[in-house]
Amino acid sequence: MDVIFTTRFGSLTVEPHDVLTFEKGLVGLEDCRHWVVLTDSKNHSLGWLQSLEQGHIALGVVSPRRFVPEYQVRVSRSDLMTLQLSTIRDAEVVVLASRRESGITLNLRGPLIINVENRQGCQVIAKDEYPVQYPLDMHNTKIRRIA
Numbered sequence: 001m002d003v004i005f006t007t008r009f010g011s012l013t014v015e016p017h018d019v020l021t022f023e024k025g026l027v028g029l030e031d032c033r034h035w036v037v038l039t040d041s042k043n044h045s046l047g048w049l050q051s052l053e054q055g056h057i058a059l060g061v062v063s064p065r066r067f068v069p070e071y072q073v074r075v076s077r078s079d080l081m082t083l084q085l086s087t088i089r090d091a092e093v094v095v096l097a098s099r100r101e102s103g104i105t106l107n108l109r110g111p112l113i114i115n116v117e118n119r120q121g122c123q124v125i126a127k128d129e130y131p132v133q134y135p136l137d138m139h140n141t142k143i144r145r146i147a
Contacts, residue, residue: 006055009038014052020114022121023082027110032057035121046097049112060097064108067136073111074127082122083115090117098133105133 002014020035034052045066051057064071073093085091092114096107108130114121 008058020121026123061094062097064095075124079124083120104136108134
């Protein structure tokens with residue numbers, strides 16, 4: 001059990017089984033390899049990927065299919081080798097959500113894929129031509145409920 005200080009959430013106690021490891025880090029954050037996912041108390045659609053190495057880094061994450069029901073990720077098998085997936089059902093896909101002047105955008109081009117069994121993750125570049133900044137129109141977006 002470790003205690004870390006974050007700028008967004010204050011002091012957090014982190015259990016070892018809650019830690020996600022991204023061996024290669026994330027694009028632009030290659031030195032941040034250990035993360036924990038936190039829920040947002042005000043928005044059940046949003047989670048926070050909190051860096052354990054740098055307490056000032058917390059990234060908004062969402063399930064892309066909640067907002068883009070037709071979203072499917074096509075990546076090469078070699079991109080997923082580090083995850084050691086025994087079955088694709090063990091994979092959870094999330095994307096980064098960002099706030100821009102124009103509103104909220106989702107990075108559909110660089111999803112995070114997480115092996116929920118062994119707590120390993122990686123960021124991949126989707127083979128499909130999804131945008132890096134997919135704009136969310138919260139008034140016209142049909143949110144899909146996911147169990």
